[in-house]
Amino acid sequence: MKDDAGVTREQRVEALGGMGCKRKRVEDARFTQGKGNYVDDIKMPGMLFGDFVRSPYAHARIKSIDTSAALALDGVVAVLTADDLRPLGLHWMPTLAGDKQMVLADGKVLFQGQEVAYVVAKDRYIAADAVELIDVDYEELPVIVDPFESMKSDTVLREDLVAEDGSLPDGAHGPRKHHNHIFTWEVGEKEATSQVIDSAQVVAEETMYYHRTHPCPLETCGCVASMDKVNGKLTLYGTFQAPHAIRTVVSLISGIEEHNIRVISPDIGGGFGNKVGAYPGYVCSVVASIVTGVPVKWVEDRMENLMTTAFARDYWMKGKISATPEGKITGLWCEVTADHGGFDACADPTKFPAGFMNICTGSYDIPTAYLAVDGVYTNKAPGGVSYRCSFRVTEAVYFIERMIEVLAIEMNMDAAELRRINFIKKEQFPYQSALGWEYDSGDYHTAWDKALKAVDYEGLRTEQAQRVEDFKTGKTRKLMGVGLSFFTEIVGAGPVKNCDILGLGMFDSCEIRIHPTGSAIARLGTISQGQGHATTFAQILASEIGLPADSITIEEGDTDTAPYGLGTYGSRSTPVAGAATAMAGRKIRAKAQMIAAYLLEVHDDDVEFDVDRFVVKGAPEKFKTMKEIAFAAYNQAIPGIEPGLEAVSYYDPPNMTYPFGAYICVMDIDVDTGEVDIRRFYALDDCGTRINPMIIEGQVHGGLTEALAVALGQEIAYDDMGNVKTGTLMDFFLPTAWEVPNYETDHTVTPSPHHPIGAKGVGESPHVGGVPCFSNAVNDAFRAFGLRHTHMPHDHWRIWKTANKLGLHG
């Protein structure tokens, strides 16, 4: 077939739509027309609806539950309480963090909004009416919303974790110090770090609270459980970021054999970590479907989502950082008190109860460091998910990027220069950090210099100094802040040797079938929630196997068809499943090479791959396109080669990947109203090899917007009685186009040396780097007036309070 005479190599490359091109998202055709298929779009014959009775109290004993009025309501099919689940052993369920959690309140409630009873009714409205009719008699107990108070309190939150003789059995992560204590996790060298800091000439200390917030995806969590009593198969549709893990967990806790469970994640409207865990709604819906024999749907409303499923952050971080008089950092100390709420339901790899918090040495060559994290129970909702970040990496990066600023203040140094003299140097990679990670690659100085130059950093500081003068002389009431942030992410969990969740190794997978006419389908163990996998994974494959991306279907989320994988969170899709895709593609290519050689009547080694074909070495006019090879693979008898062209790869990454970036924010702050105006935001990302620059840009915009939200106002706040004060979008800050500034994006490219295509992942970087950048800008605006640190979220009244405390209101 010589029908491409006159077509240049460049044109052939372009026709593939492979890696590096700004391919338009194939998903958008359906999303922009409202044709997505989300969980709540699923309608099945005879389907019933579930709804929860939830606790109005943060801590109370349940004396009785009267369901009679609800059961008498026409259309109510069943009401489940813990007593109904107990015989099945399902009144409690295991959490991802090795703790257990009540599915329905077993004698007491530990947070406001906790699930107490589950109503099943013929329509959603009747279910809601029935919820109102259930009479629960509560006896209020003392409420603890402060983790420090919790560690001193006589009040026992979790009686189930105290032995009859009053002793404290070990938790999932070792000994416990107090009945409300969950674990202590220590990394690094305590004595050595202590000595370094005690003997240092310069030491800066600060305590910072990274407030509790929530991922708040546009689509809330939900599921449809459908038990077919004839064939014994359970189909579970749901908003699952990890469908295979959910299948295994459902099998383990329900006793249904795994082959009889099919988990399907349809289109998902954003996850950001909120949809990693297993929630009582899933368990109750499955039980209800088993009991009734018909499908049961449960979908959270917005308040339930914000109040009960998977908060993020809530870390109190106490730091010490030491340096030489020249500013070279010598040691870092970090003590964290982590508020996990009523149950430890953090979504971290099992061996990492505080996630990858030990990336808190950041982008700096810090020789000695120590980290200790104490997890504590309180009367708040469980969770502790990684909201648009790898496990606890936002906390770690916020910590180090604030500590650097505090050290700069202590030393009266420029914070940009302080970063520069402490960066890990390009030639130090792979770099062993003091807290145990091996950074794969980086070129921090180049990125930093590029960023500072792009914004005219010195010019900004000159302007800022003038602004301070103008403020002092009454010419303006607005201060100017320059926020700096240089982050190193750690993503792509992860190597099975140290990363598992409940024993499930964190590899991922890709299975490819090439069709005879030269198109293909690839299935992965991941699941897109808006990341654009159907677009980008097809691009990886296009470059690897030489078929156009437009001819490759990407399918995810159905455990009956997709190969096993651990799902999408922690920016792991590209680093792990993307690698599996490339490796599976290479298996296809290896077989294609043998077929091409046969067809061209030369030895295997005499052909080489070129864009979309194999050519005879030294004779480029002799070739077979991948399309021709695909047809031959199925339809021509080739001696010694099985028919077909398929491959599967399970990829266990040798290491994490370490994307990095340099962000700079310029903002004006009205000291009288506390209002913030972001004048400029520059974001340089290095995510290694870039698969689709347009999708990267979109990811950066989205992540920065969620960073802006968290830094400037987004929080889950509780009052002293454990009432959630921010349970609706009136008070929970979800930015709109109005609040979002223009973002300038930029990049450098430092490929990962161990990833098949050198890609590192980017979806979470902008959030990880963005939060400290916005926060540093606010803090920086007040630096000239003596501020060292003020806690997030920087909403109007808190900024006003900061200004007020500094005496700026006259």
Place this chain on the structure above:
Amino acid sequence: MIPAAFEYYRPKDMEGVLAVLTEHGDDARVLAGGHSLIPMMKLRMAEVPHLIDLQDVAGLGGISVSDGTVRLGAMVTQSDIIADAVLADAAPIMREASLQIADPQVRYMGTVGGNVANGDPGNDMPGLMQCLDATFTLIGPDGEREVAARDFYESAYMTAREDDEVLTAVSFKVPEGGYAYQKQKRKIGDYATAAAAVQIVKEGGTCARASIAMTNLSDTPVYSEAAGAALVGTSVTDSDIDAAVQAMLGDIDPAEDNRGPVEFKRHAAAVILRRAIARAWSRA
């Protein structure tokens, strides 16, 4: 977020509306744009067994400016207000305030009648109507009556409107002089942390008349007669503005919420009013 069951009515005329209201008393409520009532129903904070949609009722729309009077039918939306050139010319503060209410989607549905009649202290129109000294027209089984906006609000969600009455129109004299609607809010869609409506008439370099009302700083809108009076006869210098601000602070009674503590709200109210007066004066 699922409302309790309710009967839905969609009458074509006011007679039909009043018939349902008379029959069911406070079990019935009228629905205009729905942006306050429907969320309350979904949260089950308001139980409305009989919901009367005003969408199809004739004669509740329309903006007119004649004989020096502006009249807006109750079903006029904020979007209508923004788009109406005659109104923008006659009472530009209406457009300025409407552009600060929520977002375009809300403004396509949100009505002036619903905004003023619901009695939510967070709504922007009540304070604005008090600033403009508007009159509300109510119709009930006993016919029509008029109530001054400055007399209408009793406490949060409690107004001079009887359960069997419907607010059908707002009207006010074409305002004179400079104006400003100044609002601080946390984000689009939020109620005001503090907002001020100001109209000022300047005659020969001196303030001849001034009207000032504040939003979301008490359980009702706050018409601060004293704040306006403090400006009259002055040349609106910084110290005159300070006096007006002090007077206003004597009239408001903000409560702590997620927007901040009382101390901050009083500070914000002062800043916002100061800016509103300065802007109105510059336009006077």
